[in-house]
Amino acid sequence: MKRFLGGKFGSNFAERRKLYHGKFLAKIAYAAPAWFLHDPTRTASEPRMIYGLTLKALGMLQKLQNEMLKALTRARTQTNGPVMEHEFHVLPILLQLHRIAMDHRVLHQGSEHYNELQRNRQYRGTIDKAVRVKSLRSHPYNRLHELVVLHLEQIHMLKQQDLSAQDFQDEWAKLKTRKKWIKAYHYDLIFYKAEKAFTMYLRSRAHRHQHFHPAHNTKFIDHVLECYADLKSAQCTMTIQMRTGNIALKTNYFHRRTLDTNDMTCPLCEKALHPAEHLLCHCSALELPRQHLRAAVGHTSWAKLMTEECEIASAFAIRYFEIEQFDSEKEKLRYQFLRTRFPCD
Ligand SMILES: [Zn+2]
Numbered sequence: 579m580k581r582f583l584g585g586k587f588g589s590n591f592a593e594r595r596k597l598y599h600g601k602f603l604a605k606i607a608y609a610a611p612a613w614f615l616h617d618p619t620r621t622a623s624e625p626r627m628i629y630g631l632t633l634k635a636l637g638m639l640q641k642l643q644n645e646m647l648k649a650l651t652r653a654r655t656q657t658n659g660p661v662m663e664h665e666f667h668v669l670p671i672l673l674q675l676h677r678i679a680m681d682h683r684v685l686h687q688g689s690e691h692y693n694e695l696q697r698n699r700q701y702r703g704t705i706d707k708a709v710r711v712k713s714l715r716s717h718p719y720n721r722l723h724e725l726v727v728l729h730l731e732q733i734h735m736l737k738q739q740d741l742s743a744q745d746f747q748d749e750w751a752k753l754k755t756r757k758k759w760i761k762a763y764h765y766d767l768i769f770y771k772a773e774k775a776f777t778m779y780l781r782s783r784a785h786r787h788q789h790f791h792p793a794h795n796t797k798f799i800d801h802v803l804e805c806y807a808d809l810k811s812a813q814c815t816m817t818i819q820m821r822t823g824n825i826a827l828k829t830n831y832f833h834r835r836t837l838d839t840n841d842m843t844c845p846l847c848e849k850a851l852h853p854a855e856h857l858l859c860h861c862s863a864l865e866l867p868r869q870h871l872r873a874a875v876g877h878t879s880w881a882k883l884m885t886e887e888c889e890i891a892s893a894f895a896i897r898y899f900e901i902e903q904f905d906s907e908k909e910k911l912r913y914q915f916l917r918t919r920f921p922c923d
Pocket residue numbers: 844845846847848849850856857860861862863
């Protein structure tokens with residue numbers, strides 16, 4: 579992974595997302611249909627699958643995704659997984675793998691190969707019939723088979739609302755249509771689940787009285803990726819740090835911990851606290867360059883700068899926040915104020 583991401587490779591979010599889908603996810607998901615993943619769309623009243631991948635293994639998969647996202651988005655360590663996924667516009671890994679695996683299973687259900695596997699499976703297990711039946715029933719093969727049958731039923735039901743029985747049979751017989759329907763069904767299913775999970779994450783944040791940064795003030799369906807369009811690599815990095823609040827400023831707990839201090843005062847004006855919002859919109863020491871920013875976009879609203887004007891806001895931040903990580907960038911022409919909304923380099 580480091581080899582891919584080293585140097586100048588993947589200059590913006592869009593290219594790095596391609597890398598995620600084309601290389602990383604494809605690698606992890608390659609064998610996913612053969613794994614016994616728990617059904618992440620299961621409701622609390624449905625029985626849990628036994629013998630599936632352990633919670634520890636599932637946790638490791640999510641951890642792997644978080645590590646990938648950290649490298650790809652260049653968010654700081656300790657940035658929460660759900661918020662990185664949302665900023666990078668990808669879904670939680672378990673849901674993605676479940677979708678890929680179920681697409682495969684539902685598509686191949688009833689095929690010759692599938693039936694042969696089913697037949698061979700009957701002879702597995704212990705000799706004692708009662709034990710065998712019991713163990714077979716709770717075995718992931720059977721749990722997943724039940725799920726496949728359920729999904730097939732639901733797809734049939736949904737599609738038969740719009741089509742006559744004959745039209746449905748004709749369409750279902752076409753591999754391409756069948757694939758499309760199955761894919762769309764699973765996509766809707768996991769999208770709904772992912773939306774719920776993100777809402778739960780935000781709720782737990784509110785419950786713990788954690789501050790809501792711009793990345794937390796978005797809805798699941800918002801196209802956050804647009805904030806990162808046309809941004810240079812350093813600007814993407816600055817934008818995700820500002821939007822998630824995990825940035826090398828003194829109001830960020832993780833940064834204070836590295837500095838080993840409790841002081842949160844802005845070192846520029848020495849009058850207020852030191853979050854990104856203060857530097858961008860209020861700090862008296864930056865009033866002069868802020869006038870250029872205001873002249874370019876017509877306002878200094880923190881919410882709007884963090885959603886509609888990330889390009890110029892991140893340029894301002896790179897130039898004036900005095901964060902060491904961006905020292906090598908800040909003298910570039912693109913980040914010099916006076917400048918307009920659309921730099922021409
Ligand atoms: Zn200040």
